[in-house]
Structures are given as C-alpha cells and as structure tokens.
Amino acid sequence: MENLDLREKELEIDTLGEAKIISPLKLSTVYGDNIANYVKDSDTVLFYHDKNKILDHIKKGKPLIAFEKAGPRQKIYYDPSKTKAGIVTCGGLCPGINNVIRSIVMTLFHRYNVKTIYGFRYGCQGFIPGYGHEPVLLLPEKVRDILGKGGSILSSSRGPQDVGEIVDCLDRMNISILFMIGGDGTLRCSQAIYEEIKKRGLKISVIGIPKTIDNDISYVEKTFGLETAFSIAAEAIKSAYVEASGAPYGIGLVKVMGRMSGFIAANASLALNVVNFVLIPEVPFDLEGPNGFFKTLEKRLRNRGYAVIIVAEGAGQKYLRENIEGEDDSGNPKLGDIGIYLHSEIKNYFKNNTDIYVNLKYIDPSYIIRSVPANAHDAIYCMQLAQNAVHAGMAGKTGMIVGRWKGQFTNAPVKLALSQRKYLSPEDPIWLSVLEATGQPIQMVNE
Numbered sequence: 001m002e003n004l005d006l007r008e009k010e011l012e013i014d015t016l017g018e019a020k021i022i023s024p025l026k027l028s029t030v031y032g033d034n035i036a037n038y039v040k041d042s043d044t045v046l047f048y049h050d051k052n053k054i055l056d057h058i059k060k061g062k063p064l065i066a067f068e069k070a071g072p073r074q075k076i077y078y079d080p081s082k083t084k085a086g087i088v089t090c091g092g093l094c095p096g097i098n099n100v101i102r103s104i105v106m107t108l109f110h111r112y113n114v115k116t117i118y119g120f121r122y123g124c125q126g127f128i129p130g131y132g133h134e135p136v137l138l139l140p141e142k143v144r145d146i147l148g149k150g151g152s153i154l155s156s157s158r159g160p161q162d163v164g165e166i167v168d169c170l171d172r173m174n175i176s177i178l179f180m181i182g183g184d185g186t187l188r189c190s191q192a193i194y195e196e197i198k199k200r201g202l203k204i205s206v207i208g209i210p211k212t213i214d215n216d217i218s219y220v221e222k223t224f225g226l227e228t229a230f231s232i233a234a235e236a237i238k239s240a241y242v243e244a245s246g247a248p249y250g251i252g253l254v255k256v257m258g259r260m261s262g263f264i265a266a267n268a269s270l271a272l273n274v275v276n277f278v279l280i281p282e283v284p285f286d287l288e289g290p291n292g293f294f295k296t297l298e299k300r301l302r303n304r305g306y307a308v309i310i311v312a313e314g315a316g317q318k319y320l321r322e323n324i325e326g327e328d329d330s331g332n333p334k335l336g337d338i339g340i341y342l343h344s345e346i347k348n349y350f351k352n353n354t355d356i357y358v359n360l361k362y363i364d365p366s367y368i369i370r371s372v373p374a375n376a377h378d379a380i381y382c383m384q385l386a387q388n389a390v391h392a393g394m395a396g397k398t399g400m401i402v403g404r405w406k407g408q409f410t411n412a413p414v415k416l417a418l419s420q421r422k423y424l425s426p427e428d429p430i431w432l433s434v435l436e437a438t439g440q441p442i443q444m445v446n447e
Contacts (some may be wrong), residue, residue: 006047006065010419013068013411014194016203016211016396019075023394024113027072039071039391045408067219067410070388070402076112077396079203083176086395087138089152090123090182090189094211096374097152098383102143103386109140118173119135122327123157123182124189127169135173147379150371158185163192170197170204171419177205177393183223184418189399191414207393208401208414209385213370215263218422219412220403224382226263229256230265233268236365237310241274244306247359250295251307253344254366255339257378260314264369264423265312267433276300276307277440279338281314282423283431287345290445294349296444299357309323311338311367339364384409 020304028035044066057064084106089097101119110116116136120126126133136154145362146153167409170178180190187208194206210217213229219256233256240252256264269275276298279285286292300307313335318338343362345396349360374382381404388409389402399412422430 003398008065009399010416011047011065011067011412013392013397014198016077016205016398016400019073019077019395021076021079023072023074024074024080024109025072026072029074030231032166032341035392038074041068041070041073041137043069043071045069045405045410047405049406054255059084061173067405067412070409070411071393072391075282078176078394079114080394083394084121084174085113085114085177085179086118086135086170086173086175087154087179088120088123088126088153088181088440089211090180090186091156091184091211093156093370094213094225094371095150095372096224096378097181097211097375098146098149099382100145100209100211100224100386101138101145101153103236104179105138106140107387107390108394110392114394118175119154122155124161124166125148125157127166129163129165139425140267145209148373150373152181160189163189163196165206166193167196167202167241168198171202172182173201175204177207178205179209179389179393181211181354182210183210183214184217184421187217187414187418191418192398194414197398205396206400206414207389207397207398208405208417209389210401210417214258214265215262216259217401217403217417218406219322219417220401220418220422221404221407222384223302224378225374226267226378226384227381228372228378229369230264230267230271232309232369233264233365234370236307236363237268237272240310240361240363241308242274242303243319243361244308244359247306249305249356249358251301251309251360253339253343253360253362254308254310255337255362255366256310256312257366258312259335259371259419260423262312263317263430264343265315266424266430268312269434269438270430274308275310276304276308276438278434278438279309279311279315280318280372280424281312283288283426283443284318285316285444286446287316287319287349291441291444294346294353296441297346298350298354298356301358309312309342313338313344316342331369363427389390 244252
C-alpha cells in the first residue's frame with residue numbers, strides 16, 4: 001500500500017535544463033480544434049481520487065498531491081539531429097519487453113527524427129568493456145517484426161555492474177538519453193546512474209520503464225506483462241482443474257511467480273474461476289492445526305471430492321527459511337521452492353493423518369509465463385509506456401519512470417518508486433473478490 005503522507009517535493013521531476021527547441025510533433029495547444037494536444041508541465045494527475053480526502057485537504061489548507069502528467073511537450077530539450085539514445089533491458093524476462101523496445105525506436109526515429117539509437121546487449125554488462133558485448137544499432141527495419149517474439153532481442157542479465165564504468169560508456173558514446181527497462185533492481189541501478197551523471201555534471205537523461213510481472217513497483221498502477229502473465233497462468237489452472245476434477249480426491253496444485261506480491265496468483269484465480277485456495281506472501285497461513293491449511297483442504301475434499309490450489313512463489317517462506325540463505329544476483333532474498341514443498345507435505349499429511357488417498361498433480365508454468373509474447377492488452381500498454389518515455393526523455397526529464405495512476409500516464413521520480421515495495425493488501429477489493437470466488441476462509445491461522 002502506497003504512503004498516503006507524500007509531500008509535493010517527493011513527486012517533482014528533475015530536468016536537465018530549460019527546454020527551448022520547438023517539438024517536431026506539430027501538435028496543438030488549443031482544445032477543441034480536433035488535433036491532439038501537447039501536455040504542459042503544470043498538468044497533473046491527482047494522487048488521491050477520493051472526494052472526501054480531497055475536500056479534507058482543501059479544508060485544512062494542505063496542497064493537493066499530484067503526479068506530473070506524462071506526454072509530449074511543446075518544447076523539447078534535445079536537438080533531434082544531434083541526439084543519440086540508448087536502450088537496455090535488465091533482470092528477468094517478461095512479456096512485452098520487445099514491444100517496449102520497438103515503440104521506443106519507432107517513436108524516436110519517425111516522430112522525433114532521432115536516427116542514432118543503440119541497444120546495449122545483455123543488460124548492464126553491455127556497458128562494460130571487459131565483457132565485449134558490442135552495442136546494436138536499432139533501426140526501424142531491425143525492430144519492425146519483433147512483436148511476436150517473447151523475451152528481449154537485446155537479451156538480459158542480472159547482477160550489479162560498476163556505475164562509474166557505465167557512465168563512462170554513456171559519456172564516451174555521447175548518449176543523450178538512456179532508456180532502462182527493468183524491475184526494482186534495474187530501477188536501483190538507474191537511480192545510481194542518474195546520481196553519478198549528476199555528480200559529473202553531464203547532460204544525460206535517464207528514463208526508466210518499470211518491468212515486472214509481479215506488479216510490485218510502488219506508485220505505478222500496473223506494470224506491463226502482468227495481464228499476459230495471469231492469462232497464461234490461467235491456462236495452467238485450467239489443466240489443474242481438469243486433473244483434479246477427473247480423479248477421486250484429486251488435487252491440482254499450481255505455482256506462479258510472485259516473490260513478495262500475490263498479484264499474479266490473485267488475478268489468475270479470478271480469470272478462471274475454478275480455484276479453491278489462493279496462497280500469497282501477504283496473507284500468512286498455518287499448515288497444521290484446526291484452522292490450518294491442511295485441515296481446511298481436508299474438509300474441502302471430503303465435501304466436494306477435489307480441490308484446485310494456486311500458490312505464489314513467495315508464499316509460506318517461513319517453512320523454508322532454515323535451509324535458504326543469501327541473495328540472488330539482483331539483490332533479492334533467495335526463496336525456497338514452496339510448490340515442491342507443498343506437493344510433498346500435502347501427500348504426507350493425508351497419508352499420515354487421514355483415510356484419504358489423494359491424487360495430486362503439480363504444475364509449475366513459471367518460465368512459460370515469462371517468455372511468451374505480450375497479449376493484445378499488454379501490447380497496447382507497452383506501446384503507450386514507451387511513447388511517453390520518449391516524450392519525457394526528449395523534454396530533458398531525468399531520474400524518473402513512466403507509469404500509470406488511476407488510468408492516466410504519469411512521470412514519477414525513480415527514488416519515489418524505490419521508497420517501498422508494492423504489496424497486495426488483504427484489504428484490497430481484489431483480495432475480497434478472491435475470497436468470495438474461492439470460498440476459502442478469510443484467515444487460515446490458529447489462535
């Protein structure tokens with residue numbers, strides 16, 4: 001849940017200087033003339049959308065907190081004829097990365113007449129001379145047909161690289177704008193690059209496009225790839241349902257991604273309404289005891305004869321922590337495999353404590369979900385994020401991400417997005433929908 005005590009200054013967007021160059025987009029500044037309009041820096045998207053909260057702020061004389069609205073500006077900072085841009089994709093794969101790459105290239109090349117666009121290969125390794133990854137010149141013909149491909153045409157990598165060497169590379173290549181596509185680890189890197197650039201007094205814009213199917217970036221309504229992810233997960237759930245309902249005391253168990261947040265699990269369960277239990281990191285559960293998950297699952301099987309379970313990868317980690325230590329290459333705590341653990345423990349429970357012989361089928365579609373192309377809805381969203389990222393970069397904005405808030409595209413500081421992680425609150429209407437759809441108890445914990 002996002003911080004409700006934001007200050008105006010926390011939402012301010014840094015700029016490299018005054019934008020003096022007339023945009024080549026030839027849009028309008030007049031509403032009602034049937035021509036798309038430029039966005040002014042004074043245009044905003046309110047953080048609060050609740051009428052009573054807004055009135056309370058006005059009554060108390062508090063400023064109304066708002067994001068800067070994303071979109072094309074009438075005047076831009078960079079001269080397109082002299083501008084060079086760079087694109088890099090970092091971290092795990094996600095549906096829609098190629099859509100973002102393609103739209104950045106097409107918008108820069110055809111709308112702003114920027115002809116030099118480099119793709120840095122294998123994540124931030126691509127900036128470091130020691131790895132020997134040559135940059136790729138991205139022209140429209142290079143990216144025209146990549147929409148149907150999963151993954152990233154630039155490839156990716158995890159792990160920190162020397163920020164000084166990265167900025168050296170950008171400076172050496174005269175890069176004006178760097179577009180970084182990635183999750184929280186990539187955003188931490190982009191913030192470090194932004195700070196190093198600022199310390200050196202360089203005029204390089206750093207724009208982030210948040211990428212994570214976990215949907216756990218704060219102050220962004222939705223990250224791209226989420227809808228594709230839970231759509232593919234729903235297909236796995238369909239198979240689990242067929243397996244479970246087709247055998248006596250059948251159980252279909254599906255593990256989906258979601259290290260800290262249960263958005264994929266929750267949405268997938270709603271997309272295909274045949275799930276009986278959803279286990280997510282944000283909602284603790286006991287396994288043993290009268291109110292625990294095993295006993296509740298047993299009741300379900302005795303009453304209905306089968307059950308479908310979906311579990312997020314970060315759920316139930318308290319049962320696995322003793323054997324897992326350290327962090328992965330992105331700086332996240334390593335996780336134990338809750339899917340395999342539940343598969344074993346469910347079987348043991350029913351074998352040792354009941355007269356029921358369960359037919360348990362376990363499905364893990366995680367890497368299938370990550371590697372597929374974006375669906376139609378995500379493809380549109382990726383294109384719009386990329387277009388707004390280009391508009392921000394050309395206007396000289398920096399140290400920011402482009403996102404969406406209450407249905408409108410916004411510019412937000414990277415530092416703000418990194419200030420906390422977004423979780424699926426048990427008080428969120430989505431979780432209430434899950435409880436009502438599955439029929440599972442509000443809590444599965446013992447007093």
